[in-house]
Amino acid sequence: MKEFELIRRYFTEQIVKRKDVYLGIGDDCALVTPGERQHIAVTTDTLVAGVHFPLNTSPRAIGHKSIAVNLSDLAAMGAEPSWVSLALTLPDIDENWIKEFCLGVFDLCEFYNVQLIGGDTTQGPLSITVTAQGQIPFEQHISRSGAKAGEWLYVTGEIGGAALALQHIQGKVKVAAKYQQEIQKRLDFPIARVLAGQALRKYATSAIDLSDGLVADLAHICHASGVGANIVLDALPLPAALSDTVGIDAAYDIALEGGDDYELLFSVTEDNRVGMETALANTGNKITCIGQLNGSGKITTTLNKKAVNIKVQSYQHFSDTPPNK
Amino acid sequence: MKEFELIRRYFTEQIVKRKDVYLGIGDDCALVTPGERQHIAVTTDTLVAGVHFPLNTSPRAIGHKSIAVNLSDLAAMGAEPSWVSLALTLPDIDENWIKEFCLGVFDLCEFYNVQLIGGDTTQGPLSITVTAQGQIPFEQHISRSGAKAGEWLYVTGEIGGAALALQHIQGKVKVAAKYQQEIQKRLDFPIARVLAGQALRKYATSAIDLSDGLVADLAHICHASGVGANIVLDALPLPAALSDTVGIDAAYDIALEGGDDYELLFSVTEDNRVGMETALANTGNKITCIGQLNGSGKITTTLNKKAVNIKVQSYQHFSDTPPNK
Structure with missing residues (x-):
């Protein structure tokens, strides 16, 4: 249980507290309250060690990148980032690694006022899956399909x-x-x-x-x-x-x-x-x-x-x- | 590219088309439109081969279980399940495996009218991370914290x-x-x-x-x-x-x-x-x-x-x- 407490402490020590997060980390689900007349944009990206980043990448960079690649998808739709869920699979618990990883995650979350609302921590080969969500007023999103010849x-x-x-x-x-x-x-x-x-x-x-x-x-x-x-x-x-x-x-x-x-x-x-x-x-x-x-x-x-x-x-x-x- | 087309075909062949999915799989993000006065419940669970299921588990069972464990978290909050995102990490492409896995996923999604709105497919040791989302009318969720002595x-x-x-x-x-x-x-x-x-x-x-x-x-x-x-x-x-x-x-x-x-x-x-x-x-x-x-x-x-x-x-x-x- 000590290891769990350790992870929990790091992941709940975030500064961002959004008003639209009704219930954050700690229950079976998080509860969020989207703004009126907003679409929710949802994107998921996985980073696997040795495939999406070199094995000797610093944990801080891995944390940053796992959030950044998802915020980038939100950006490409024109969404304002709001919430992220983080699934972290680790071969073993290394307190220093987790601390540095969280720095990478939270520096970016704080910069964009994004709140970590949940996730999962499991044992296995190192990989990170993030689901990021953002908000876009109705009819204002940018898709891949709207381009025309001459533009x-x-x-x-x-x-x-x-x-x-x-x-x-x-x-x-x-x-x-x-x-x-x-x-x-x-x-x-x-x-x-x-x-x-x-x-x-x-x-x-x-x-x-x-x-x-x-x-x-x-x-x-x-x-x-x-x-x-x-x-x-x-x-x-x-x-x-x-x-x-x-x-x-x-x-x-x-x-x-x-x-x-x-x-x-x-x-x-x-x-x-x-x-x-x-x-x-x-x-x-x-x-x-x-x-x-x-x-x-x-x-x-x-x-x-x-x-x-x-x-x-x-x-x-x-x-x-x-x-x- | 052939392999990708294969996966894409299986994952886009779902029957469920929810009216609140404004834009499904295929762009940088999916776009959904929550109902009025609803909280969105968000949960994420990872299943790692050999940790969360025995290595010889059938792909159909793995597909079923990866969705079911997340719907179960939504159920525990009292949420109506709506959308899932699926991140699948596979050691290699096996068409029959993917077909069976998708049967497990979609049988359950169809039963509960849940739409797959996105995800990621990557190469690496077998693991599945699902983020499931559901809707709950304001003030009607069930948390872990409301129990009292005598109940x-x-x-x-x-x-x-x-x-x-x-x-x-x-x-x-x-x-x-x-x-x-x-x-x-x-x-x-x-x-x-x-x-x-x-x-x-x-x-x-x-x-x-x-x-x-x-x-x-x-x-x-x-x-x-x-x-x-x-x-x-x-x-x-x-x-x-x-x-x-x-x-x-x-x-x-x-x-x-x-x-x-x-x-x-x-x-x-x-x-x-x-x-x-x-x-x-x-x-x-x-x-x-x-x-x-x-x-x-x-x-x-x-x-x-x-x-x-x-x-x-x-x-x-x-x-x-x-x-x-």
């Missing part, structure tokens, strides 16, 4: 940094010392674009978060919306570390293929570009127009206004060799 | 059957052939007392579902409510298979200590006994009064109206030897 394609932040960090850890590339800390942070402490997502409610016709990679996630939008897209490679917002490490051509490949950036990819009509750019600037998010949607049903790329072929094989689960095993 | 303690169904099945599988006892199928079913296909839970909203002062064992779960009610309790051993509703296999004394121990029955344990005032018994009879649930709450702060047992000592060590995670590894 412009944007991303927040920079892309390819997380994939570069992973390749560095795997020994495939050698990132210069001056970049290592920054690049590691992109992989371990991704930023969920929560405020950007909410600001986009009025402007974006479609949105998705970049977890599988630019081409793979763009393909989801194209498929759901029935459109094609052209990506302007010269326009891609790449971290300096990326092109400095692998050269510009390989940098494009990594930016197209690499996952785990958790930036938002979204589409906007010509008429809404200025309004959107102003709204996003107010949230402190850098955005870049990286291409345009069309009716081709395919994803193409151009460089210096000339077509170039992409040879991208995006990450998928159940491949023979998981990326970071 | 009566009831359970639904029979208890000890699941623990007996586990002991049989582990070779600790030998259940007679005529009982084996029935007993195995109690372990593999537990019944969540969903209708009983909703019927109890008006009558029960506290409730919990029996997952950890009668004494352990009663201790949660006693702790949360600040009461003690006496269990009348002669009154315990035991399956015939239990006493026939191990004798009556050991049967009491197993009924007190064994988990996984997923029956409801609840308290009722003297004035509400008749009303509650009528309401529960209408839901087709057998109930049994097994004792009374008191102010002692302790859990005691009596047999033939004489006090007997209990030597119960209830299951807990993170013991050195998980029960069915």
